[in-house]
Amino acid sequence: xxxxxxxxxxxxxxxxxxxxxxxxxxxxxxxxxxxxxxxxxxxxxxxxxxxxxxxxxxxxxxxxxxxxxxxxxxxxxxxxxxxxxxxxxxxx
DNA sequence: CAAACTATTCAGC
DNA sequence: GCTGAATAGTTTG
Numbered sequence: 612x613x614x615x616x617x618x619x620x621x622x623x624x625x626x627x628x629x630x631x632x633x634x635x636x637x638x639x640x641x642x643x644x645x646x647x648x649x650x651x652x653x654x655x656x657x658x659x660x661x662x663x664x665x666x667x668x669x670x671x672x673x674x675x676x677x678x679x680x681x682x683x684x685x686x687x688x689x690x691x692x693x694x695x696x697x698x699x700x701x702x703x
Numbered sequence: 704c705a706a707a708c709t710a711t712t713c714a715g716c
Numbered sequence: 717g718c719t720g721a722a723t724a725g726t727t728t729g
Binding site: 633634635638645647648649650651652654655665668669670671675676677678679682685 | 708709710711712713
Binding site: 613615616638643645646647648649650652653656 | 722723724725726727
């Protein structure tokens with residue numbers, strides 16, 4: 612794992628629950644606004660897909676980007692998180 | 704070290 | 717909405 616990947620994972624972990632951020636956002640967060648592609652690379656090569664909310668990282672506009680397990684899984688996770696967030700905020 | 708690859712992004716039509 | 721071009725870092729040879 613390189614410093615770049617590390618930063619990417621840290622930024623991904625900073626993403627709030629039930630929300631999504633763009634690759635560009637992460638790239639700027641880590642100090643490489645023009646490395647949005649490398650960000651995706653690091654995420655797809657992420658060593659710990661379970662502790663890294665890579666599914667919260669999408670393309671610009673909030674559209675679904677890619678995912679190691681397929682876009683469908685990503686969509687499912689995002690939907691699930693949205694639902695859980697709603698439950699928590701509504702205390703239901 | 705260089706070339707290829709990549710879960711992208713922006714501009715133009 | 718799709719196509720083409722640009723860009724940065726990792727990985728492989």
